[in-house]
Amino acid sequence: MNMSCRLIVSMDDQTLTILQGDRALREFAVSTAIKGMGFEEGSYRTPTGRFRIYEKIGEGQPVGTIFKSRLPVGLWQPGDVTEEDMILTRILRIEGLDEANANTLKRYIYFHGTNREDQIGVPASHGCIRLSNQDMLELFDMVAVGDPVEILGTTR
Numbered sequence: 001m002n003m004s005c006r007l008i009v010s011m012d013d014q015t016l017t018i019l020q021g022d023r024a025l026r027e028f029a030v031s032t033a034i035k036g037m038g039f040e041e042g043s044y045r046t047p048t049g050r051f052r053i054y055e056k057i058g059e060g061q062p063v064g065t066i067f068k069s070r071l072p073v074g075l076w077q078p079g080d081v082t083e084e085d086m087i088l089t090r091i092l093r094i095e096g097l098d099e100a101n102a103n104t105l106k107r108y109i110y111f112h113g114t115n116r117e118d119q120i121g122v123p124a125s126h127g128c129i130r131l132s133n134q135d136m137l138e139l140f141d142m143v144a145v146g147d148p149v150e151i152l153g154t155t156r
Contacts, residue, residue, distance in 0.1 A: 005018050005143050006147065016030045034125065052097060063137065088112065089133040111139065112128055
């Protein structure tokens with residue numbers, strides 16, 4: 001596709017809306033941090049504010065590819081039981097553009113697929129924005145490096 005898209009994450013609604021101009025193209029259910037919003041390294045909180053897509057990782061990898069340090073290391077299958085918060089399928093790495101979220105790259109905050117699809121729609125992550133693996137594939141193909149991202153903090 002790629003006329004520039006804009007991504008808006010609502011922590012209140014646990015949704016990600018993809019806009020092109022003023023037109024909403026798609027809305028995805030997401031899971032942001034169980035500990036809420038925040039900027040401190042090691043806080044396991046989702047940062048808020050203005051960002052841009054810095055890097056797209058995983059193109060061509062199979063659904064369920066397990067990433068460690070942004071490298072493919074194996075394949076997760078639905079039904080595989082683990083308590084680990086896995087980074088699966090694709091990664092969209094984001095860079096903070098505000099003073100408060102400037103450490104986002106260093107914090108390794110991503111949009112990514114998850115082994116905990118049962119938790120999509122409720123805050124449950126360790127700071128990243130999780131999507132179902134199928135939604136992550138769709139999102140990955142819709143956006144480009146440099147596309148703007150806004151993460152709206154909780155208001156209720």
